[in-house]
Amino acid sequence: MPDRRILVVGVGNPLRGDDGLGPTAVRILQHMRLPAEVEVRESSNLFDLVLGGLKDYSRLLIVDAVRRGSKPGTLHVFTPKLEGGESGVLSLHEAGIHEILRLGKMLNCLPGEVIILGCEPLETGYSMRLSEPVRRSLPKLIYQLLLEIIKTLGKND
Numbered sequence: 001m002p003d004r005r006i007l008v009v010g011v012g013n014p015l016r017g018d019d020g021l022g023p024t025a026v027r028i029l030q031h032m033r034l035p036a037e038v039e040v041r042e043s044s045n046l047f048d049l050v051l052g053g054l055k056d057y058s059r060l061l062i063v064d065a066v067r068r069g070s071k072p073g074t075l076h077v078f079t080p081k082l083e084g085g086e087s088g089v090l091s092l093h094e095a096g097i098h099e100i101l102r103l104g105k106m107l108n109c110l111p112g113e114v115i116i117l118g119c120e121p122l123e124t125g126y127s128m129r130l131s132e133p134v135r136r137s138l139p140k141l142i143y144q145l146l147l148e149i150i151k152t153l154g155k156n157d
Helices: 017-030 046-051 097-106 132-153
Strands: 006-011 038-043 059-067 075-078 113-119
Touching: 006 017, 006 046, 006 132, 017 038, 017 059, 017 113, 017 132, 038 046, 046 097, 059 097, 059 132, 075 132, 113 132
Parallel strands: 006 038, 006 059, 059 113
Antiparallel strands: 075 113
């Protein structure tokens, strides 16, 4: 059976309102009994993770607040475009997740599949609380993360 290791990374700053979505989601996952193939981490610096090498994983699931022009709290699940032009994702982090992932692909540091899961933020000012729309979307986000894990572990290549 091929390697099915999955890394779930919650990216963001819990002191910046909805930017704390990623860390909040992975803290919930860390309290769940997940299969041994699943590793869950919180990171404020995706750059270090990518450059550290993620090739030992078959799939990288990134949880973050992402701006795509939707209504606050809207769930987004997508595979970032890592070749060519822009992906249309405006990350809330300085270097930008898209740019970091493109660099990781160029350096051959990424797993075979990368999925970004997140919500449209409402507030990213200084606050230790998620906004109401993002808080309401959190159960759906956790459910979607678990579905992505099941899809990966259930594949028969």
